[in-house]
Amino acid sequence: MPAVGSLLFLLDILLIVHAAKSGRFWPWAYVVLLLPGFGAAAYVLAELLPAWRGSVSGQKTERQIAKALDPTKRYRALKEAVEGAETIANRVALAEECLAIGKPDEAASLFGGIVGEPHGDEPMFFAGKARAELALGRPDEALVTLDELKRRWPHYNQAEAHLVYARSLDEAGRADQAEKEYRALANSYPGLEPTLRLARLLKKDGRRTEALSIAAEVVKRGRPEPPIRAQTKCPMARRSQEASEGLNDPRRTRSSSSKERIHAYRESEGKLPQNRGSDALVACRMTPDIVTLDRPLPEHRQAIFRLLDAFNDERTGFPDPVSPLAILLKEPEREAIIGGLWGVSYWRWLFVDLLFVPAAHRGQGLGTTLLNEAEAKARERGCIGVWLLSFSFQAPQFYQRLGYRPFGTIEDYPPGHNCTYLFKRLG
Numbered sequence: 001m002p003a004v005g006s007l008l009f010l011l012d013i014l015l016i017v018h019a020a021k022s023g024r025f026w027p028w029a030y031v032v033l034l035l036p037g038f039g040a041a042a043y044v045l046a047e048l049l050p051a052w053r054g055s056v057s058g059q060k061t062e063r064q065i066a067k068a069l070d071p072t073k074r075y076r077a078l079k080e081a082v083e084g085a086e087t088i089a090n091r092v093a094l095a096e097e098c099l100a101i102g103k104p105d106e107a108a109s110l111f112g113g114i115v116g117e118p119h120g121d122e123p124m125f126f127a128g129k130a131r132a133e134l135a136l137g138r139p140d141e142a143l144v145t146l147d148e149l150k151r152r153w154p155h156y157n158q159a160e161a162h163l164v165y166a167r168s169l170d171e172a173g174r175a176d177q178a179e180k181e182y183r184a185l186a187n188s189y190p191g192l193e194p195t196l197r198l199a200r201l202l203k204k205d206g207r208r209t210e211a212l213s214i215a216a217e218v219v220k221r222g223r224p225e226p227p228i229r230a231q232t233k234c235p236m237a238r239r240s241q242e243a244s245e246g247l248n249d250p251r252r253t254r255s256s257s258s259k260e261r262i263h264a265y266r267e268s269e270g271k272l273p274q275n276r277g278s279d280a281l282v283a284c285r286m287t288p289d290i291v292t293l294d295r296p297l298p299e300h301r302q303a304i305f306r307l308l309d310a311f312n313d314e315r316t317g318f319p320d321p322v323s324p325l326a327i328l329l330k331e332p333e334r335e336a337i338i339g340g341l342w343g344v345s346y347w348r349w350l351f352v353d354l355l356f357v358p359a360a361h362r363g364q365g366l367g368t369t370l371l372n373e374a375e376a377k378a379r380e381r382g383c384i385g386v387w388l389l390s391f392s393f394q395a396p397q398f399y400q401r402l403g404y405r406p407f408g409t410i411e412d413y414p415p416g417h418n419c420t421y422l423f424k425r426l427g
Helices: 002-021 025-034 038-054 056-069 073-084 088-101 104-115 123-135 139-152 159-171 175-186 193-204 208-222 227-232 235-244 254-261 263-268 298-316 366-380 396-401
Strands: 323-330 337-346 349-356 385-391 405-411 418-425
Touching: 002 025, 002 038, 025 038, 073 088, 088 104, 088 123, 088 323, 104 123, 123 139, 123 159, 123 298, 139 159, 159 175, 159 193, 175 193, 193 208, 323 366, 337 366, 349 366, 366 385, 385 396, 396 405, 396 418
Parallel strands: 349 385
Antiparallel strands: 323 337, 337 349, 385 418, 405 418
């Protein structure tokens, strides 16, 4: 018991010092001192634990625990979002999550439905369908999908889709064509997967010398990095490094060296990453290429958005798919769209991106009606507020009359005018 008392006393002293250094001396030093044990527990629960949970490491640990306890939480949230609003964006997010958690059949069904719709005629959706078909072990179907993609968009060149094409050829038994595609990807793909898949293909074909040469080249590419980082940066690169370590070691016999040089490929049979996305492989490359495009394609934005969206969900622990909203003004006779509102809800806020009423119909309360309808839809989606921006030559006063409050202004944007940001919390 004296030992326990000494430990508690030492703990109290450490917590008092911590309270003093962190600006919490009053009243916590006295609480800890006057209530031995209970005061320390109160300080930990009231101050240290919330601070740790608010830190990056604390949040990361909590997310890892939550994912381990409930690995399908994000899947269920996305499933509910699709049931509430069956938009293409929601279904794509759900399909990507299905691929991530091992539900390729559902992903294939979702992507298959999307590509059959008028607004689903985009190359990225065909590429997603092919990834799902490959994950299902149907490489021939994936090749058909990718051939259709190439026929429709002959200039489409996306590294991940190219890798899926090469892997589909490989798994379909078309080794010569797969080798050609892997070699084409080796110098352009943001990671080592095509290079190491090529090495495995060569080894399977009995060309071990070439496979070992590729392994040595992989190690050579990684040597400028610090040794610790080079050893831990990527499991696939680490296996290649281990496989080539026998090349110049005089202590090893010729036979044992040969065995060790191919050891990595025996280990990696069937264990290569199953197309988890280029973001999972970026760490395997020392420096990414920077490419500036004056005329980017829609899929360029989508690729960046997907990576950022996954990062945001991981950091916030609040997965919430982007849900578009459109409220249109149409001419009764011609069904022509003459105005309306376009917005998007995310993280329980609706952002009104566009609002337009034609001059001939202004002064009739249509702008107010559009905004009221958008607010009603935001409430249905569980949003707690609406935000937007308006330029000084538009109608910032209109929004303020409807209860929107300005929270920021950019002057001289565009030159001679101002841009005002406004928000409104929904009751």
